[in-house]
Amino acid sequence: KNEVEQSPQNLTAQEGEFITINCxxxxxxxxLHWLQQHPGGGIVSLFMLSSGKKKHGRLIAxxxxxxxxxxxxxxxxxxxxxxxxxxxxRGWSTDKLIFGTGTRLQVFP
Amino acid sequence: GAGVSQSPSNKVTEKGKDVELRCDPIxxxxxxxxxxxxxxxxxxxxxxxxxxxxxxxSGLPSDRFSAERTGGSVSTLTIQRTxxxxxxxxxxxSSQSAKSPLHFGNxxxxxxx
Numbered sequence: 709k710n711e712v713e714q715s716p717q718n719l720t721a722q723e724g725e726f727i728t729i730n731c732x733x734x735x736x737x738x739x740l741h742w743l744q745q746h747p748g749g750g751i752v753s754l755f756m757l758s759s760g761k762k763k764h765g766r767l768i769a770x771x772x773x774x775x776x777x778x779x780x781x782x783x784x785x786x787x788x789x790x791x792x793x794x795x796x797x798r799g800w801s802t803d804k805l806i807f808g809t810g811t812r813l814q815v816f817p
Numbered sequence: 818g819a820g821v822s823q824s825p826s827n828k829v830t831e832k833g834k835d836v837e838l839r840c841d842p843i844x845x846x847x848x849x850x851x852x853x854x855x856x857x858x859x860x861x862x863x864x865x866x867x868x869x870x871x872x873x874x875s876g877l878p879s880d881r882f883s884a885e886r887t888g889g890s891v892s893t894l895t896i897q898r899t900x901x902x903x904x905x906x907x908x909x910x911s912s913q914s915a916k917s918p919l920h921f922g923n924x925x926x927x928x929x930x
Contacts, residue, residue: 804876807861
């Protein structure tokens with residue numbers, strides 16, 4: 709079993725839909741990252757969080773440390789949101805990141 | 818401002834040759850990470866630098882892989898006697914500290930023929 713699990717692996721949506729991507733992890737962490745990777749493109753850091761909730765534009769990230777779970781929400785989704793979304797965690801005793809396998813999102817007009 | 822720069826962007830090499838990949842982090846960023854992403858796979862950690870030292874080399878796949886960082890800035894990842902399974906996109910990321918958000922380069926796509 710992977711230390712970081714994401715669901716769903718693939719997600720399709722119609723423009724305007726509310727989207728949720730989930731991340732569960734099994735290790736103690738000091739921080740959790742949400743990353744975005746466009747097809748053929750680089751990786752962009754969306755959020756880094758260790759507790760609570762963060763919002764940036766139409767994106768919201770939440771984390772529940774007790775339940776070892778985080779969610780990334782996209783409100784009013786748009787085709788340009790189509791990308792792979794990756795969850796990564798930093799453990800307490802190490803500074804390296806452990807990555808989930810990603811969620812491939814496609815938003816259709 | 819300048820982001821993380823990697824070179825070359827693409828590299829095709831013959832099996833058995835050595836290759837050197839370069840990463841220029843954002844100025845002032847003390848933490849530097851190397852990852853790789855094989856086709857259709859997730860990101861795999863290779864090595865992490867804090868300044869010039871590498872506290873965590875646990876992700877290097879074999880002794881053919883090595884990395885160094887000089888002056889707390891530029892880093893090079895060297896792969897000796899390349900094999901076809903080394904083909905991947907090699908990504909570099911930097912951050913102000915180990916506990917700050919990451920900034921990724923666009924990667925070097927390595928193809929071993």
